[in-house]
Amino acid sequence: xxxxxxxxxxxxxxxxxxxxxxxxxxxxxxxxxxxxxxxxxxxxxxxxxxxxxxxxxxxxxxxxxxxxxxxxxxxxxxxxxxxxxxxxxxxxxxxxxxxxxxxxxxxxxxxxxxxxxxxxxxxxxxxxxxxxxxxxxxxxxxxxxxxxxxxxxxxxxxxxxxxxxxxxxxxxxxxxxxxxxxxxxxxxxxxxxxxxxxxxxxxxxxxxxxxxxxxxxxxxxxxxxxxxxxxxxxxxxxxxxxxxxxxxxxxxxxxxxxxxxxxxxxxxxxxxxxxxxxxxxxxxxxxxxxxxxxxxxxxxxxxxxxxxxxxxxxxxxxxxxxxxxxxxxxxxxxxxxxxxxxxxxxxxxxxxxxxxxxxxxxxxxxxxxxxxxxxxxxxxxxxxxxxxxxxxxxxxxxxxxxxxxxxxxxxxxxxxxxxxxxxxxxxxxxxxxxxxxxxxxxxxxxxxxxxxxxxxxxxxxxxxxxxxxxxxxxxxxxxxxxxxxxxxxxxxxxxxxxxxxxxxxxxxxxxxxxxxxxxxxxxxxxxxxxxxxxxxxxxxxxxxxxxxxxxxxx
Amino acid sequence: xxxxxxxxxxxxxxxxxxxxxxxxxxxxxxxxxxxxxxxxxxxxxxxxxxxxxxxxxxxxxxxxxxxxxxxxxxxxxxxxxxxxxxxxxxxxxxxxxxxxxxxxxxxxxxxxxxxx
Numbered sequence: 081x082x083x084x085x086x087x088x089x090x091x092x093x094x095x096x097x098x099x100x101x102x103x104x105x106x107x108x109x110x111x112x113x114x115x116x117x118x119x120x121x122x123x124x125x126x127x128x129x130x131x132x133x134x135x136x137x138x139x140x141x142x143x144x145x146x147x148x149x150x151x152x153x154x155x156x157x158x159x160x161x162x163x164x165x166x167x168x169x170x171x172x173x174x175x176x177x178x179x180x181x182x183x184x185x186x187x188x189x190x191x192x193x194x195x196x197x198x199x200x201x202x203x204x205x206x207x208x209x210x211x212x213x214x215x216x217x218x219x220x221x222x223x224x225x226x227x228x229x230x231x232x233x234x235x236x237x238x239x240x241x242x243x244x245x246x247x248x249x250x251x252x253x254x255x256x257x258x259x260x261x262x263x264x265x266x267x268x269x270x271x272x273x274x275x276x277x278x279x280x281x282x283x284x285x286x287x288x289x290x291x292x293x294x295x296x297x298x299x300x301x302x303x304x305x306x307x308x309x310x311x312x313x314x315x316x317x318x319x320x321x322x323x324x325x326x327x328x329x330x331x332x333x334x335x336x337x338x339x340x341x342x343x344x345x346x347x348x349x350x351x352x353x354x355x356x357x358x359x360x361x362x363x364x365x366x367x368x369x370x371x372x373x374x375x376x377x378x379x380x381x382x383x384x385x386x387x388x389x390x391x392x393x394x395x396x397x398x399x400x401x402x403x404x405x406x407x408x409x410x411x412x413x414x415x416x417x418x419x420x421x422x423x424x425x426x427x428x429x430x431x432x433x434x435x436x437x438x439x440x441x442x443x444x445x446x447x448x449x450x451x452x453x454x455x456x457x458x459x460x461x462x463x464x465x466x467x468x469x470x471x472x473x474x475x476x477x478x479x480x481x482x483x484x485x486x487x488x489x490x491x492x493x494x495x496x497x498x499x500x501x502x503x504x505x506x507x508x509x510x511x512x513x514x515x516x517x518x519x520x521x522x523x524x525x526x527x528x529x530x531x532x533x534x535x536x537x538x539x540x541x542x543x544x545x546x547x548x549x550x551x552x553x554x555x556x557x558x559x560x561x562x563x564x565x566x567x568x569x570x571x572x573x574x575x576x577x578x579x580x581x582x583x584x585x586x587x588x589x590x591x592x593x594x595x596x597x598x599x600x601x602x603x604x605x606x607x608x609x610x611x612x613x614x615x616x617x618x619x620x621x622x623x624x625x626x627x628x629x630x631x632x633x634x
Numbered sequence: 635x636x637x638x639x640x641x642x643x644x645x646x647x648x649x650x651x652x653x654x655x656x657x658x659x660x661x662x663x664x665x666x667x668x669x670x671x672x673x674x675x676x677x678x679x680x681x682x683x684x685x686x687x688x689x690x691x692x693x694x695x696x697x698x699x700x701x702x703x704x705x706x707x708x709x710x711x712x713x714x715x716x717x718x719x720x721x722x723x724x725x726x727x728x729x730x731x732x733x734x735x736x737x738x739x740x741x742x743x744x745x746x747x748x749x750x
Binding site for chain 1: 654677682720730
């Protein structure tokens with residue numbers, strides 16, 4: 081099973097060039113391969129998750145180079161869970177893109193989509209900080225392409241900001257990595273964990289600076305509030321299926337924070353003392369508040385959803401900043417929920433756009449298929465705002481419960497509950513304006529031709545005429561699928577929480593991770609006689625590390 | 635030498651940051667390029683500054699840490715590609731809107747531009 085770890089990275093990486101080279105002019109073949117690829121990814125991810133679910137940490141050494149020098153991929157509970165989540169989200173997104181015809185409005189949608197998946201999967205699986213940077217760049221460069229897919233001026237301008245902001249983030253990432261390497265002489269996460277713990281409490285200044293810079297980088301990715309400016313316009317302007325896929329990209333930032341700040345800079349490490357309480361928690365609370373106020377203040381439907389993503393990331397961060405096992409477990413539960421809910425909401429904005437001239441929150445004539453869209457929006461908004469009975473409510477309860485033991489309890493309860501109220505009002509206002517007030521508007525004669533051709537997709541909509549006014553069944557099915565997953569996430573809250581709780585306990589006991597990565601055969605420090613001669617790259621050699629890992633896992 | 639390298643990194647970073655804070659795309663892209671130069675030199679220096687030593691493990695007494703050189707190589711390639719991407723996107727945005735501002739236009743502006 082060891083080789084399967086590389087599959088989520090290699091499969092999209094092979095599929096994307098194949099789609100570009102062989103199926104360039106055949107959108108049908110592209111679609112088939114894209115969907116098949118995502119289905120295969122889900123199957124692999126499910127296998128990996130099953131493998132990791134008993135606490136096993138599996139190691140994959142790229143090129144059979146051993147850990148501190150070679151690059152490794154590591155599959156533990158957290159990374160496999162995120163890989164599976166990405167695969168599931170990607171399936172519904174690609175189905176929606178096919179159903180709504182978004183993928184045929186520009187070129188190479190499916191190829192870029194696969195490259196994006198490759199970057200995300202790699203970022204979740206890698207065990208090396210520099211490699212994390214490389215995978216960040218892979219996922220970003222694909223997202224640049226997807227972001228400006230189907231063209232249009234507003235989209236290009238938003239794209240410029242998005243790319244610039246992320247380039248700055250990448251530069252900061254490199255500075256942080258350089259500082260970290262200068263201090264410790266390694267960039268492997270497990271090795272770093274050992275070395276940072278060994279550093280004297282007296283000379284932690286350099287490490288502290290590096291760790292704060294890293295936190296800033298991940299906060300940019302996670303759209304934590306002072307660094308969130310790139311998100312609203314880029315997510316609102318991006319094509320809807322792309323924005324829905326981007327819902328997982330903010331989670332990459334959250335994942336990186338969880339991984340790095342439990343494994344390397346744990347709460348007990350002298351270098352990062354006070355970092356979580358002093359910096360992360362207030363910023364998380366502010367993001368939560370600002371995100372939800374943004375929901376109330378937004379004038380366009382797509383901006384509203386973008387702000388709700390910021391708010392839900394704030395919620396995740398509040399829970400992460402607690403840095404207790406209960407906090408991380410609640411955060412992971414909420415990450416799954418908010419990824420699915422944000423994905424569904426972005427797709428619903430596109431459903432609501434069909435037949436309307438823009439997404440302004442003003443009363444416009446009713447549209448065909450409106451009631452169904454309204455119902456879907458109702459469910460998704462309940463989930464996102466955290467009303468019972470859906471998983472947003474369960475997640476919030478878990479976070480409130482986890483926050484109860486901390487010194488921040490008053491702040492957490494006040495902000496979480498207050499922002500929930502604000503977001504309920506915001507979503508209710510949006511829903512009633514979009515779907516109810518439409519009844520009070522008389523239908524003008526030229527409803528088929530949106531007079532304000534805002535960008536290319538509207539021109540396209542006019543071209544296709546009626547076809548675009550009612551979204552296809554597949555589009556509705558994709559959104560419905562995401563929402564039914566949310567329901568499932570609520571019904572299975574018990575088992576899911578048990579899983580995330582076990583994941584959190586694995587994160588807080590990183591010994592398995594460190595020993596699996598560092599104590600595998602082939603290290604320079606081991607005598608050469610131990611590894612069987614001439615077996616480099618042979619099948620026998622790969623079985624051994626897995627066996628070791630399994631023993632240590634139990 | 636340490637002072638020279640450190641001040642070079644400092645000056646490039648400061649210049650880059652100043653340019654990035656400008657409003658128009660061309661200075662911002664130049665600023666990004668300066669910043670990537672700065673970070674490349676910084677990465678290079680993170681393996682300690684050594685003069686006249688080979689970057690591989692040999693029998694020699696002294697050698698340079700080879701890893702930062704590999705990191706810099708990767709970083710250069712990536713930043714090169716990214717700069718090309720941002721130049722193309724910025725050019726597209728400029729040609730489409732006849733205006734190379736980086737910030738978000740007011741809503742009325744885009745509608746006017748798109749009609750034109």
